[in-house]
Amino acid sequence: MIIDGKSLSKEIQREIARFTSSLTDRRPCLAVILVGNDPASEIYVNTKTKTCAKTGILSVKDNLPSHVSEEILLQKIDELNRNPLIDGILVQAPLPSHINTNKINFAISPEKDVDGFHPVNLGKLMLNDDSGFIPCTPLGIRVMLAKNNISVKGKHVVIVGRSVIVGKPMASLLLQKGEGGDATVTVVHKHTPDLEQICREADILISATGMPGFIKGSMVKQGAVVIDVGINRVPCPDDVRGYKIVGDVDFDAVKEKCSLITPVPGGVGPMTIAMLLNNTVKSFTRRRPDLCKNTFSCY
Ligand code: GUN
Numbered sequence: 001m002i003i004d005g006k007s008l009s010k011e012i013q014r015e016i017a018r019f020t021s022s023l024t025d026r027r028p029c030l031a032v033i034l035v036g037n038d039p040a041s042e043i044y045v046n047t048k049t050k051t052c053a054k055t056g057i058l059s060v061k062d063n064l065p066s067h068v069s070e071e072i073l074l075q076k077i078d079e080l081n082r083n084p085l086i087d088g089i090l091v092q093a094p095l096p097s098h099i100n101t102n103k104i105n106f107a108i109s110p111e112k113d114v115d116g117f118h119p120v121n122l123g124k125l126m127l128n129d130d131s132g133f134i135p136c137t138p139l140g141i142r143v144m145l146a147k148n149n150i151s152v153k154g155k156h157v158v159i160v161g162r163s164v165i166v167g168k169p170m171a172s173l174l175l176q177k178g179e180g181g182d183a184t185v186t187v188v189h190k191h192t193p194d195l196e197q198i199c200r201e202a203d204i205l206i207s208a209t210g211m212p213g214f215i216k217g218s219m220v221k222q223g224a225v226v227i228d229v230g231i232n233r234v235p236c237p238d239d240v241r242g243y244k245i246v247g248d249v250d251f252d253a254v255k256e257k258c259s260l261i262t263p264v265p266g267g268v269g270p271m272t273i274a275m276l277l278n279n280t281v282k283s284f285t286r287r288r289p290d291l292c293k294n295t296f297s298c299y
Contacts, residue, residue: 002255003148003227003262005140009270012143013055016277019296020056026291028284029058030088030114030276031080035073035099036066040233041092048090051273057280060086070099074107081109087287088114088280093165111287114279117164125172133279134299138170140271141206141227142180143299150204150225150260152183158202160215160248162189166208166229205258207248217253226254226261229268275299 020027030052034045045061052059062076073091080089089112095101105113110120116133124132145152157174161167167187174183183204188195199205199219207215208229220226230248247264255261262268282298284291 001260003144003260003267005144005262005267005269005271006265008144008147009274012274012278013051016055016057016274016281016296019281019294022294023056023291024293026085026288027056027058028087028280029060029085030090030280031060031062031083031086033062033064033073033076033089033091035064035068035092035095037063038094040231041094045092048273048276051277052280055277057277066096068099070103073099073104077104077107081107081112086112087283088112088276090115090276112283114276114283116169116279122164122169122172125169128176133282134173134275135165135169136272136275136279137166137208137229137268138173139278139299140268140275141170141229142173143275144227144262144268144271145204145225146180148260152180152204155183155203156201157183157185157204157206158199159185159187159206159208160189160195160199161208161210161229162187163208170206170208209248211248212246213248213250215249215254217250217257220254220257222257223259224257226258227268228262228264230264231269 049059080086089108105117110118113121116135121132159167159170171185171187174185188198196219204225206227212232212234228247228249232246233243236244245265278299
């Protein structure tokens with residue numbers, strides 16, 4: 001069976017739109033910074049700002065040239081940190097190699113860090129302190145599993161990939177005590193011997209490698225749940241764009257073995273965006289409780 005991330009994302013977007021339409025003074029506002037002109041990043045950023053507009057969230061976008069200095073980028077972040085009308089700040093990754101991504105993540109105010117990449121927010125995640133922001137992709141996966149009544153408690157979850165955006169915060173989230181946690185987690189990566197064997201032992205397999213077709217049918221246990229985080233472009237002469245988007249998972253082979261699988265597109269991607277909106281509204285409700293007549297139950 002297929003887990004439909006798109007329709008769940010739409011449902012969350014409707015809840016967010018209901019909340020924002022009850023606001024009379026001002027709307028939540030997300031600031032997005034894009035450095036350079038990577039076509040995939042441009043599409044992601046445009047999807048984020050368009051979805052903001054659909055749900056009554058304001059957004060401001062800054063497109064800086066790829067040669068922009070770290071100093072100018074830090075200045076821009078400082079301005080946004082100080083601006084009381086900005087609730088969330090997102091700097092689209094990846095950044096050009098002359099910019100130190102950690103320095104940028106450290107500079108964003110933790111109260112406006114809707115990506116959850118600031119050390120304070122990553123630290124709170126490790127400490128089981130739910131007052132911070134949780135990175136959008138892991139949070140979206142947790143919500144998607146919960147809404148489909150898939151408990152992770154006591155399950156062996158194998159995460160393929162150890163990125164700061166997905167793998168590491170996903171592991172922390174699944175290890176938390178209580179609701180949505182209590183899993184046994186293994187993180188594997190390119191230096192892991194017996195990676196395929198470990199994947200075969202997973203009750204829930206989460207792949208975030210960025211390598212199309214990496215997860216083959218032979219790497220999946222019968223009846224496992226498979227979560228595909230990959231968003232990869234592969235050439236496709238049949239498509240007018242000349243390419244199509246596929247995940248990390250060899251979908252046709254794996255769907256025969258697993259009990260549940262997320263498609264690409266239409267799985268994790270839309271949930272990441274829903275959680276970005278969720279985090280932006282969460283920031284707004286914390287910063288300006290005086291403006292909120294209705295409550296919004298954030299994830
Ligand atoms: N690049 C890929 N995923 C993400 C994300 O969740 N946030 C940001 N800022 N950049 C990304």
